[in-house]
Amino acid sequence: MQSKALFDQLRQKAPLVSVGVLSADLMSLGSDLELLERAGVELLHFDIMDGCFCPMMTVGPGFVKAVKTTLLKDVHLMIDEPLDKLESYVAAGADMITVHVESCRHTHRVLQSLGEMTNTNDSARGILRGIALNPGTPIETVMPLLDEVQMVFLLAVNPGWGGQKFIASAQRRLKQLEEMIAASGRDILTGVDGGITQDNIADVARMGADIIVTGSAVFRGNTALENAKSMMRTAENAAKSINTNAT
Numbered sequence: 001m002q003s004k005a006l007f008d009q010l011r012q013k014a015p016l017v018s019v020g021v022l023s024a025d026l027m028s029l030g031s032d033l034e035l036l037e038r039a040g041v042e043l044l045h046f047d048i049m050d051g052c053f054c055p056m057m058t059v060g061p062g063f064v065k066a067v068k069t070t071l072l073k074d075v076h077l078m079i080d081e082p083l084d085k086l087e088s089y090v091a092a093g094a095d096m097i098t099v100h101v102e103s104c105r106h107t108h109r110v111l112q113s114l115g116e117m118t119n120t121n122d123s124a125r126g127i128l129r130g131i132a133l134n135p136g137t138p139i140e141t142v143m144p145l146l147d148e149v150q151m152v153f154l155l156a157v158n159p160g161w162g163g164q165k166f167i168a169s170a171q172r173r174l175k176q177l178e179e180m181i182a183a184s185g186r187d188i189l190t191g192v193d194g195g196i197t198q199d200n201i202a203d204v205a206r207m208g209a210d211i212i213v214t215g216s217a218v219f220r221g222n223t224a225l226e227n228a229k230s231m232m233r234t235a236e237n238a239a240k241s242i243n244t245n246a247t
């Protein structure tokens, strides 16, 4: 139930790259996961789509559970009314669970309910609660929810598929979100998800994102090891450059 330790761990290491597992070739998933572990990736992102909230259907809790990994499981629920499904993802070993503000009639209740659940991997670790916003949803929508989350994710694509183009408004929206979080006096991790590649990850890190989700870019071209390493290094250097300029 205590998610502070996990939060602190991520806060300290930010910016972190969370790799979208569904972009991997499932025939070589085991070896690709080993490559990600060797690259130093810490978060594995599961895009759960139900064919209702967004057009595609992907996987469910059975898949999340079946993936054996030392990486933290970052579960992104793009499903209608997730309240009754939360327990199954917690039982599957989720360390971080994000729901969409657009998918719940009672978002606050969903987040409260998640806050009462215990991490099945390690009860001391807690579960980080996240809220995600589609590109067309006003940032202010999350303001009443800030007491109940440790992460806010902005989608830089409309949810549905990997490999889409980054929507530039994410930059302005992230700035607005960070101002809102700062004004609230809370410490909340911000994330950007969708359309992030080798070419724009530095910009996204400079925008101040703490968690950067990337799927297809890690599994195309070079090996997942080389891609993940180079994207992490680029993000770290870009974040360092803004911190250095700020001091």
Ligand code: DX5
Residues within 6 Å of the ligand: 020, 023, 045, 047, 076, 157, 158, 159, 160, 161, 162, 163, 164, 193, 194, 195, 196, 213, 214, 215, 216, 217
């Ligand atoms: C959007 C998903 C993303 C996406 C990431 O529908 O939430 O996580 O699949 O994949 P890329 O990096 O390929 O956009």
Ligand code: ZN
Residues within 6 Å of the ligand: 045, 046, 047, 076, 193, 213
């Ligand atoms: Zn996602």
